[in-house]
Amino acid sequence: MTALPDPTSQPQRSWYKRNEIAVTPWLFLLPGMFFFAFYVIYPIFQSFWISFHEWDGLGEKVWVGTANYERLLGGDRKFETSFWNNLKWLFLYLLAIPAGLSIALLLNQKVRGIRLYKSLFFFPFVLSQVVVGLVFSWFYLPREGLLNAILAVVGAGPVNILGDPSTATYGIIAAGLWPQTAYCMILYLTGLNAVDPEQIEAARLDGAKGHRMLWHVVLPQLKPATFIAFVVTIIGALRSFDLISVMTNGGPFGSTRVLSFYMYEESLSEFGFRMGYGAAIAVVLFFIMLFFIVYFLWSMYQDERGGR
Amino acid sequence: MRSILKASVAALGFAALATGAVADGHGKKLSGDLRIISDMSNPAPRAVMEGLAKEFGEKHPDLNIDLEIVDREAWKTQIRNALTANAPDVVNWYAANRMGPYVNAGLFEDISDMYENGDLPGLDAVKGAMTLDGKQWGVPYTYYQWGMYYREDMFKELGLTEPTTFEEELANCQKIVDSGKKCYAIGTKFLWTAGGWFDYLNMRTNGFDFHMQLARGEVEWTDARVRETFANWRKIIDMGGYIDDHQSYSWQEALKFMTDGEAASYLIGNFAVAPMRDAGLSDDQIDFYQFPLIDASLPQGEDAPTDTFHIPANASNKDNARAFLQFVTSADVQTKINSGDALGQLPVNAASSVDADEFLEQGFAMLSGNAKGGVAQFFDRDFPAEMASVGMEGLQEFMVFPDNLDDILERLEDARQRIYK
Numbered sequence: 208m209t210a211l212p213d214p215t216s217q218p219q220r221s222w223y224k225r226n227e228i229a230v231t232p233w234l235f236l237l238p239g240m241f242f243f244a245f246y247v248i249y250p251i252f253q254s255f256w257i258s259f260h261e262w263d264g265l266g267e268k269v270w271v272g273t274a275n276y277e278r279l280l281g282g283d284r285k286f287e288t289s290f291w292n293n294l295k296w297l298f299l300y301l302l303a304i305p306a307g308l309s310i311a312l313l314l315n316q317k318v319r320g321i322r323l324y325k326s327l328f329f330f331p332f333v334l335s336q337v338v339v340g341l342v343f344s345w346f347y348l349p350r351e352g353l354l355n356a357i358l359a360v361v362g363a364g365p366v367n368i369l370g371d372p373s374t375a376t377y378g379i380i381a382a383g384l385w386p387q388t389a390y391c392m393i394l395y396l397t398g399l400n401a402v403d404p405e406q407i408e409a410a411r412l413d414g415a416k417g418h419r420m421l422w423h424v425v426l427p428q429l430k431p432a433t434f435i436a437f438v439v440t441i442i443g444a445l446r447s448f449d450l451i452s453v454m455t456n457g458g459p460f461g462s463t464r465v466l467s468f469y470m471y472e473e474s475l476s477e478f479g480f481r482m483g484y485g486a487a488i489a490v491v492l493f494f495i496m497l498f499f500i501v502y503f504l505w506s507m508y509q510d511e512r513g514g515r
Numbered sequence: 516m517r518s519i520l521k522a523s524v525a526a527l528g529f530a531a532l533a534t535g536a537v538a539d540g541h542g543k544k545l546s547g548d549l550r551i552i553s554d555m556s557n558p559a560p561r562a563v564m565e566g567l568a569k570e571f572g573e574k575h576p577d578l579n580i581d582l583e584i585v586d587r588e589a590w591k592t593q594i595r596n597a598l599t600a601n602a603p604d605v606v607n608w609y610a611a612n613r614m615g616p617y618v619n620a621g622l623f624e625d626i627s628d629m630y631e632n633g634d635l636p637g638l639d640a641v642k643g644a645m646t647l648d649g650k651q652w653g654v655p656y657t658y659y660q661w662g663m664y665y666r667e668d669m670f671k672e673l674g675l676t677e678p679t680t681f682e683e684e685l686a687n688c689q690k691i692v693d694s695g696k697k698c699y700a701i702g703t704k705f706l707w708t709a710g711g712w713f714d715y716l717n718m719r720t721n722g723f724d725f726h727m728q729l730a731r732g733e734v735e736w737t738d739a740r741v742r743e744t745f746a747n748w749r750k751i752i753d754m755g756g757y758i759d760d761h762q763s764y765s766w767q768e769a770l771k772f773m774t775d776g777e778a779a780s781y782l783i784g785n786f787a788v789a790p791m792r793d794a795g796l797s798d799d800q801i802d803f804y805q806f807p808l809i810d811a812s813l814p815q816g817e818d819a820p821t822d823t824f825h826i827p828a829n830a831s832n833k834d835n836a837r838a839f840l841q842f843v844t845s846a847d848v849q850t851k852i853n854s855g856d857a858l859g860q861l862p863v864n865a866a867s868s869v870d871a872d873e874f875l876e877q878g879f880a881m882l883s884g885n886a887k888g889g890v891a892q893f894f895d896r897d898f899p900a901e902m903a904s905v906g907m908e909g910l911q912e913f914m915v916f917p918d919n920l921d922d923i924l925e926r927l928e929d930a931r932q933r934i935y936k
């Protein structure tokens with residue numbers, strides 16, 4: 208319905224036309240920002256709010272102040288177990304990075320059929336975590352499991368990895384490392400493609416080889432890949448839920464719980480629906496994650512500045 | 516027009532004929548909708564539920580029945596959403612304390628009037644399990660006994676007989692252990708199976724009433740009587756009565772020990788009989804006995820979990836729903852759906868007959884004649900949810916590390932003081 212051009216007055220450009228450059232990016236961002244605010248930011252504050260209440264998810268919320276936090280941080284043994292297990296996950300899961308790097312270095316060569324090997328190594332990452340968990344729990348079975356069959360060949364006694372509270376968490380972490388190593392391997396393989404062959408050549412002329420070559424020439428060029436591998440591994444460790452749920456269901460007697468699983472148990476499981484307490488756990492987990500996220504953002508910011 | 520008229524005349528005539536025979540309200544013609552969400556998702560229960568809906572539909576041709584069957588485990592958490600948003604007219608759930616959250620939140624319809632005005636004849640015996648705050652909140656449709664299922668052939672081989680006292684039970688177990696087998700199969704990965712053992716040991720050591728006091732939070736977990744229960748339990752653990760690594764198995768996985776002849780008995784509910792038969796055990800090979808006496812002066816209490824139907828308070832077709840509850844609990848329907856080739860459990864209506872199945876007959880005789888102490892639901896249904904989850908975890912730990920008992924009991928006592936306010 209545009210009017211005919213008016214010959215008498217200067218064509219007045221519309222507000223949008225005048226501000227197009229500044230406004231358009233925001234228009235494109237708007238839907239994303241809206242959904243992020245509604246589905247991520249708002250629930251975070253909702254969780255904070257719920258964590259100050261006692262609530263079964265159905266009836267009225269009862270304000271209890273900081274009682275949930277006092278109970279949680281004042282010697283709740285389930286919380287302590289979960290917290291230490293989270294730390295174990297965080298540290299041991301990082302083993303995926305050196306393991307992924309060594310497999311990537313091994314596979315980074317031009318041999319006939321190398322693509323097939325690469326895809327085979329990448330395969331576990333494609334599997335659902337639930338499948339990985341099931342396969343490993345069969346592997347660990349106390350009587351029929353492959354692990355005990357192998358141990359029997361070397362003469363070691365049968366072990367029940369997932370049934371023993373002192374080994375169960377490590378057993379689950381080992382299962383989690385399988386796909387995570389594959390992920391790190393892929394990150395490093397793409398990173399290795401970007402390594403400058405001239406620098407390798409120059410280093411070789413200077414007599415560098417083996418560890419020195421790796422440490423001083425290759426690894427610095429892989430820094431972006433290492434950073435990403437670090438981020439995804441840390442986040443993966445803190446999100447470790449599905450493996451635990453499938454392999455031990457938090458047991459034996461709660462020894463393999465982590466914070467996310469404890470949160471789920473308290474608030475959403477069959478015997479749960481203590482939403483306030485579950486929300487308090489969520490808040491604590493949120494702050495632990497926030498610590499890492501802030502660190503990542505900060506180091507990314509530093510890199511950006513250094514790059515300019 | 517003519518055909519409709521003819522049909523309604525015919526229906527009237529049929530109704531007139533039928534009222535004489537069916538005086539309990541089935542004759543009333545229903546129309547409109549009836550939405551049912553059921554958790555009877557295992558193969559046999561599913562067929563029963565579908566049959567119920569079909570038969571009810573045939574009785575009331577104008578009624579539009581919409582049946583949705585959801586996974587039994589998933590339903591335990593989904594029910595909350597189902598009851599609050601767009602509620603159906605009939606849902607499945609469990610009796611006793613497990614109704615608590617929904618009764619307190621006002622999400623189950625109070626149907627006390629149906630019990631009072633005689634709409635539900637024959638349910639007096641099971642009324643108690645449906646009662647909270649002095650009102651009834653639903654109807655049961657099936658229940659089943661717990662007890663000791665054992666390998667008859669293995670008992671014969673070792674010259675053992677069904678024990679009636681705990682000493683005999685332990686003596687039997689010693690002989691089984693000496694023969695290189697295990698006495699009891701159990702899989703505690705999902706914890707609740709350990710709850711069954713505690714229920715029985717505690718009811719036999721201290722009596723049904725004490726057990727219920729404990730469930731209501733009136734007794735301390737560190738009480739000497741509770742310790743006595745655990746001391747009895749420890750006798751079995753110390754003699755190596757249970758299969759190894761039970762914390763790694765589900766109850767179904769542990770069943771293999773019994774079907775393979777590595778374990779002689781299994782304290783479990785009657786639902787385990789079907790998988791035992793499926794695994795190739797004939798009725799000559801399996802049998803059942805009541806959990807033996809520990810303190811002979813105490814009348815026996817039994818576990819008999821009851822599954823139920825309820826009307827959500829937000830349902831839109833409550834009259835149809837009520838008619839359906841009447842239909843499900845009527846004597847004939849109860850006989851039919853609980854028979855050996857259907858659910859294979861016990862009917863809730865006193866006027867129903869129990870199917871000719873050796874386990875159902877024994878279970879029915881035991882519960883109606885030999886459970887004078889009282890009938891409990893089950894550990895995870897009698898205890899409040901949070902206490903049940905903390906408790907069963909402690910029970911599992913005790914079965915693996917009996918030396919941790921003091922620590923476990925203190926933890927449970929802490930939980931008790933916090934949970935019951």
